[in-house]
Amino acid sequence: MSKVHVTTTVNGDQAEFLCEPRETLLDCLRDKLHLTGSKEGCGTGDCGACSVTVDDRLVCSCLMLGVEAEGKEIKTIEGMADGENLRPLQAKFIEHAALQCGVCTPGILVASEALLKKNPDPTEEELRYWLAGNLCRCTGYDKIIRAVMDAAAEMRETS
Structure with a gap:
């Protein structure tokens, strides 16, 4: 299966990665972009451990394909970081x-x-x-x- 090139914005920064059409956004965030804050708790969208926002809409990243991130604005838990200061x-x-x-x-x-x-x-x-x-x-x-x-x-x- 050929890989798909995805260009997206993650936590305010442009990001690019290659993924299989069947890979989830969660897998792409963790394995391709090394953003491991989002967790896989269930893989079926029932637990919310993988929650991210996509274009300001809350989604379970285990239910979204990585290829669907093309051109989207994604925010993960890592995007909450404000240097040394806690929100x-x-x-x-x-x-x-x-x-x-x-x-x-x-x-x-x-x-x-x-x-x-x-x-x-x-x-x-x-x-x-x-x-x-x-x-x-x-x-x-x-x-x-x-x-x-x-x-x-x-x-x-x-x-």
Whole structure:
């Protein structure tokens, strides 16, 4: 099978890679671009560990083909990095002990950031609904919800 050349933007930088037509975006991010923050938890789009945004739309990268990234704007968990400084979401996850093993954390952070970009003042019900596609087997969801709600409040105060 011949490889396909893909040109895309990942975390603000132009990226190019060759991939098989059947390779997932998750595999391309991890294996071709060495962005290993997104995790494969299930490979069926049920856990959210591989969540990224594509053109500001939250997607499970295990369900998207790498070739579909052509010309798209992709943001991964690595795109949240701000040098040495933590973003409010990251700081609140630490403060609220909203992570343990770390498999789900990248996807939950990406999903939470996508929600807060669309709706900077979500209700708890809206947040729980938004994060329903992200499974966490370690912390339970209360700490995660508290961290995101606290970060949203802080972000509103500073904007």
